[in-house]
Amino acid sequence: MSIDAILGFAVAGTFVLYALFGGADFGGGVWDLLASGPRKAEQCALIARAIGPVWEVNHIWLIVGVVLLFAGFPRAFAVLSVALHVPLTLLLLGIVFRGAAFTFRAYDTRGDTVQRQWGLVFSGASVIAPLLLGMCVGAVVGGDIRVEGRAVVSGFFASWLTPFSLAVGVLALCLFAFLAAVYLTHEAPSTALREDFRRRALGAGVAVFAAALAVLLLARDGAPRVWEGLLRSPFALTLHVGTAVAAVAAFALLWTRRFRWARVAAALQAGLIVLGWAASQHPYLVVPDVTLQGAAASPGAQRLLLVALGVGTAAVVPSLVLLFRVFRPLPPAEP
Numbered sequence: 001m002s003i004d005a006i007l008g009f010a011v012a013g014t015f016v017l018y019a020l021f022g023g024a025d026f027g028g029g030v031w032d033l034l035a036s037g038p039r040k041a042e043q044c045a046l047i048a049r050a051i052g053p054v055w056e057v058n059h060i061w062l063i064v065g066v067v068l069l070f071a072g073f074p075r076a077f078a079v080l081s082v083a084l085h086v087p088l089t090l091l092l093l094g095i096v097f098r099g100a101a102f103t104f105r106a107y108d109t110r111g112d113t114v115q116r117q118w119g120l121v122f123s124g125a126s127v128i129a130p131l132l133l134g135m136c137v138g139a140v141v142g143g144d145i146r147v148e149g150r151a152v153v154s155g156f157f158a159s160w161l162t163p164f165s166l167a168v169g170v171l172a173l174c175l176f177a178f179l180a181a182v183y184l185t186h187e188a189p190s191t192a193l194r195e196d197f198r199r200r201a202l203g204a205g206v207a208v209f210a211a212a213l214a215v216l217l218l219a220r221d222g223a224p225r226v227w228e229g230l231l232r233s234p235f236a237l238t239l240h241v242g243t244a245v246a247a248v249a250a251f252a253l254l255w256t257r258r259f260r261w262a263r264v265a266a267a268l269q270a271g272l273i274v275l276g277w278a279a280s281q282h283p284y285l286v287v288p289d290v291t292l293q294g295a296a297a298s299p300g301a302q303r304l305l306l307v308a309l310g311v312g313t314a315a316v317v318p319s320l321v322l323l324f325r326v327f328r329p330l331p332p333a334e335p
Helices: 003-033 040-051 057-072 074-083 085-107 112-142 163-187 191-222 224-232 234-255 259-281 299-327
Strands: 284-286
Touching: 003 040, 003 057, 003 112, 003 163, 003 191, 003 259, 003 299, 040 085, 040 163, 040 191, 057 074, 057 299, 074 085, 074 112, 074 284, 085 112, 112 163, 112 259, 163 191, 163 234, 163 259, 191 224, 191 234, 191 259, 224 234, 224 259, 234 259
Parallel strands: none
Antiparallel strands: none
16 A cells, blocks of 8 residues: 555544544534423533533544645645635634633533523534535535646635535534434433433434435535445445444444444444545545645655654554543443
8 A cells, every 4th residue: 555545544534533523522512502301401411511521632633634634645735725715714713613612601600691602602613613514525525626737726615615515514414413412322321311312313313314315416416526436436335335234233222222332333334424435536635636646745754744643643542542531431320
């Protein structure tokens, strides 16, 4: 395997991890917005308790992915920074406002009005950011970002304001909400709260299926390269079969209330969806003008980047495992 392919796989892997951890945090904001019923306060408290100790560190995967793209594939980074600077700027603002609102809601003056205002900012940003993230992905694979020489010639809006890109944004939002609901079924301290989020997880899972079907139908005209990859690439087809199996398993485990294993199946489903997207557009980083090999940095720079990635992984991963073990212990079993 070439060094380009190894780094490309590493970039895809960081985005998978961001979807599984940071994406679930966004999904928690969605359920904070939609909290309802007699246990509304308990639902919001559970979401805050689950997100609180780790929401900042979960962005490490996005940062690592961006750094890998910038250092390993600078031409692709430059193209995306120009073509998608509007939605990426709005995405960053959403992430900042979401984090600030979450913090201020915890430490600002106590009171229903203040808490409601910060909660609305937190939840609203948690909905908008995944939509924009998905729309950026749709623009990358849709083929509407055109490059001539070193210049982006397709404008700043047309590539991500398409029906296909919007459908991918909705899919990302539904997928993150599904992950959050499944995770929260495992972390809920009572049967009643587990049932609340179990129902939400089943509903969000249906929404994921509907959104994925819409993306597939729109891909034929909106993303021909992905359409071809979904139908003819052997790696993509294998990943999609695995995704279907994981999705069915997640539903079955939720239905039978085996929440710990449902969380594993849901994470596998989400990870395979992201990997399936990456496999379907291979060998392009930005369809149709920027390939993995054409955007790569010099071999020397890529080798140094791999060394730095290995050292960083050896230092960061054990620290993250310790963090999760300390701050996210398993909930007590209910008799």
